[in-house]
Amino acid sequence: MALLHIAEPGLCADPHxxxxxxxxxxxxxxxxxxxxxxxxxxxxxxxxxxxxxxxxVRYLQDGIPEVGLEAQLRQTDDPxxxxxxxxxxxxxxxxxxxxASATPYRFVDAPGMVRIETHAGVKSPxxxxxxxxxxxxxxxxxxxxxxxxxxxxxxxxxxxxxQRQATKDAARLAGLNVLRxxxxxxxxxxxxxxxxxxxxxxxIYDLGGxxxxxxxxxxxxxxxxxxxxxxxxxLGGDDFDECIYRWIVEQGGVAEASVTDSRLLLSLxxxxxxTLTGHDEARxxxxxxxGVELDLSLSAETFFALTAGLIAKTxxxxxxxxxxxGLGMDDIDGVVLVGGSTRMRHxxxxxxxxxxxxxxxxxxxDKVVALGAAMQAxxxxxxxxxxxxxxxxxxxxxxxxxxxxxxxEKVVPRNATLPVARAQEFTTFKxxxxxxxxxxxxxxxxxxxxxxxxxxxxxxxxxxxxxxxxRIRVAFxxxxxxxxxxxxxxxxxxxxxxxxxKPSYGLSDDEIARMLQDSFTHAKNDMDARNLRExxxxxxxxxxxxxxxxxExxxxxxSDTxxxxxxxxxxxLHVLLNGQDHVAIKRAADSLNRATAQFAARRMDASxxxxxxxxxxxxxxx
Amino acid sequence: xxxxxxERAANRVQKxxxxxxxxxxxxxGVRTSGCSGxxxxxxxxxxxxxxxxxxxxxGVTVLIDPKSLTFxxxxxxxxxxxxxxxxxxxxxxxxxxxxxxxxSFNV
Numbered sequence: 118m119a120l121l122h123i124a125e126p127g128l129c130a131d132p133h134x135x136x137x138x139x140x141x142x143x144x145x146x147x148x149x150x151x152x153x154x155x156x157x158x159x160x161x162x163x164x165x166x167x168x169x170x171x172x173x174v175r176y177l178q179d180g181i182p183e184v185g186l187e188a189q190l191r192q193t194d195d196p197x198x199x200x201x202x203x204x205x206x207x208x209x210x211x212x213x214x215x216x217a218s219a220t221p222y223r224f225v226d227a228p229g230m231v232r233i234e235t236h237a238g239v240k241s242p243x244x245x246x247x248x249x250x251x252x253x254x255x256x257x258x259x260x261x262x263x264x265x266x267x268x269x270x271x272x273x274x275x276x277x278x279x280q281r282q283a284t285k286d287a288a289r290l291a292g293l294n295v296l297r298x299x300x301x302x303x304x305x306x307x308x309x310x311x312x313x314x315x316x317x318x319x320x321i322y323d324l325g326g327x328x329x330x331x332x333x334x335x336x337x338x339x340x341x342x343x344x345x346x347x348x349x350x351x352l353g354g355d356d357f358d359e360c361i362y363r364w365i366v367e368q369g370g371v372a373e374a375s376v377t378d379s380r381l382l383l384s385l386x387x388x389x390x391x392t393l394t395g396h397d398e399a400r401x402x403x404x405x406x407x408g409v410e411l412d413l414s415l416s417a418e419t420f421f422a423l424t425a426g427l428i429a430k431t432x433x434x435x436x437x438x439x440x441x442x443g444l445g446m447d448d449i450d451g452v453v454l455v456g457g458s459t460r461m462r463h464x465x466x467x468x469x470x471x472x473x474x475x476x477x478x479x480x481x482x483d484k485v486v487a488l489g490a491a492m493q494a495x496x497x498x499x500x501x502x503x504x505x506x507x508x509x510x511x512x513x514x515x516x517x518x519x520x521x522x523x524x525x526e527k528v529v530p531r532n533a534t535l536p537v538a539r540a541q542e543f544t545t546f547k548x549x550x551x552x553x554x555x556x557x558x559x560x561x562x563x564x565x566x567x568x569x570x571x572x573x574x575x576x577x578x579x580x581x582x583x584x585x586x587x588r589i590r591v592a593f594x595x596x597x598x599x600x601x602x603x604x605x606x607x608x609x610x611x612x613x614x615x616x617x618x619k620p621s622y623g624l625s626d627d628e629i630a631r632m633l634q635d636s637f638t639h640a641k642n643d644m645d646a647r648n649l650r651e652x653x654x655x656x657x658x659x660x661x662x663x664x665x666x667x668x669e670x671x672x673x674x675x676s677d678t679x680x681x682x683x684x685x686x687x688x689x690l691h692v693l694l695n696g697q698d699h700v701a702i703k704r705a706a707d708s709l710n711r712a713t714a715q716f717a718a719r720r721m722d723a724s725x726x727x728x729x730x731x732x733x734x735x736x737x738x739x
Numbered sequence: 740x741x742x743x744x745x746e747r748a749a750n751r752v753q754k755x756x757x758x759x760x761x762x763x764x765x766x767x768g769v770r771t772s773g774c775s776g777x778x779x780x781x782x783x784x785x786x787x788x789x790x791x792x793x794x795x796x797x798g799v800t801v802l803i804d805p806k807s808l809t810f811x812x813x814x815x816x817x818x819x820x821x822x823x824x825x826x827x828x829x830x831x832x833x834x835x836x837x838x839x840x841x842x843s844f845n846v
Contacts, residue, residue, distance in 0.1 A: 120826025157758040260823040
């Protein structure tokens with residue numbers, strides 16, 4: 118018996134036509150999946166009632182990888198094969214990953230995106246993320262009782278093209294149809310129903326396990342627009358744990374902590390942090406490997422003092438985002454807290470103090486992004502009637518081109534709203550230059566070397582002109598998912614070329630190889646079929662022509678032996694025409710041609726003779 | 740005979756109505772479609788219709804049009820959990836047979 122849900126008036130789906138859609142928060146530390154059932158968004162739990170899936174994947178020597186809590190628990194025993202925080206590596210090369218050397222992983226520097234060597238082979242971050250998504254997908258399908266129509270997956274607002282594409286690829290690999298990528302702050306705003314207001318400017322303060330993001334959204338006539346983003350990719354709840362850990366080491370006089378000790382103390386530090394969310398004091402008791410007993414008491418006051426610097430570090434980017442948006446504190450109509458770390462009382466207090474208003478906190482800060490994504494997914498598959506709900510996001514980093522001297526010319530500026538199309542004219546550098554190489558980069562720096570290279574392509578066939586005469590219009594177009602296509606068009610000659618920026622990183626290597634292989638195989642088949650058809654047509658034409666010639670002149674111009682030889686060649690060709698071997702047909706046709714060469718020559722002579730007989734030389738037109 | 744909600748179903752419906760923030764009740768109905776002839780519909784109600792027949796179960800108003808009522812007379816709507824899946828289930832005494840998944844039926 119299928120279980121039913123309550124639909125909006127008039128929107129009841131036909132039987133077996135339910136469009137199941139989920140929102141997925143693919144987080145650095147934890148991931149969640151949520152859906153809208155009977156009009157309410159809810160996070161889906163696993164069999165044991167857990168909503169959060171730790172974003173940890175452990176590869177075993179054989180068999181399917183472990184994902185989630187069980188992988189997280191084995192992280193310390195099996196550090197090389199247990200991959201955590203893989204989101205940091207998405208779409209990143211080894212040199213782009215800050216602190217890569219501090220992780221236990223065995224990195225393989227592949228072109229474009231870093232890979233990690235595990236028991237089960239070399240894995241790309243896309244594959245690791247796909248394992249997490251697969252678990253969420255099967256959880257959702259078990260909970261919803263059917264196959265998913267699609268999913269909305271959230272990404273940080275600052276994710277660049279390569280990172281967004283990597284996220285999409287991971288979803289595809291996990292068998293999910295991505296309805297849309299949604300910026301995390303936008304999802305949070307949706308979850309709080311901020312879209313129901315007529316207008317307003319909202320600030321989303323997202324302090325997660327290892328990242329801090331601040332985003333400013335503007336709502337106008339029911340339309341969301343991300344007007345500015347900023348953040349710190351290396352600041353989060355883990356740093357607060359670290360602070361407490363250092364305090365324990367100092368207070369407890371721990372001279373030299375073994376690996377086991379520091380792991381134990383770090384987990385105690387985390388527990389203390391969580392305790393202090395609701396209590397004024399946390400006891401920390403531990404027995405170290407050396408036998409030393411620790412028994413400390415951390416007061417909330419001390420904790421707040423220890424970590425005040427970390428909170429101050431979040432306010433810098435916040436000010437910067439406000440400045441980018443050209444807004445003052447008074448322009449902000451609401452502040453939303455996202456991320457588990459915003460449960461800490463002093464974080465809330467600091468935010469309230471900074472904005473001079475109480476932040477919105479009534480939704481679970483861990484779940485709010487997934488809930489918003491679920492609502493967006495529900496809308497996109499058509500289970501909700503509102504049609505005036507459009508989301509506009511911004512370009513997180515400027516997009517531009519390399520110009521002479523390795524300089525960057527920005528075409529689409531940072532914080533431009535999506536979708537966007539911008540064009541700019543460029544010209545040739547040298548006299549007679551017939552091609553131009555277009556190098557698309559992303560970033561804010563002035564030198565190409567400091568920006569991220571997204572793609573290169575060439576515009577060829579420019580007619581030779583003096584330097585500076587060509588007018589090459591380069592257009593950038595970014596779609597609603599934040600994916601880029603670039604086209605170049607030389608205006609005087611009309612030559613043009615375009616590229617869709619699919620950042621060239623790993624995973625697709627195999628796919629590209631396979632697709633190429635496919636196209637090779639097919640190309641051969643297609644070519645064979647084409648050859649066969651061509652040879653048949655030619656062969657038939659030859660047979661008909663020969664037959665016509667024989668009928669006309671065969672008896673007059675050929676000896677019996679010659680006629681028999683031609684007849685035999687015709688028979689051979691005739692038989693082969695019904696076969697599949699275009700090479701044999703060609704050979705038979707050639708031999709028929711050879712057999713009739715003499716005949717053709719004689720016919721030519723005869724016809725010339727006929728044409729010339731009895732005519733005066735000056736009457737012949739040449 | 741009447742249409743009833745189980746207590747569990749009524750609580751759920753009330754909760755969903757509260758979260759939705761508007762709506763006067765729940766509409767049950769049948770329509771012709773699906774692999775076995777008829778299918779259930781389950782919707783929130785923002786406006787009652789003149790022909791609607793209303794039942795109240797555990798404080799929740801259930802509306803149904805007269806035509807559907809002939810096929811649903813005596814039905815109890817329950818809310819059940821099956822593994823990770825949960826949702827509403829029609830216990831309809833009029834059903835002669837239903838399709839494999841129970842989403843459509845005939846009487």
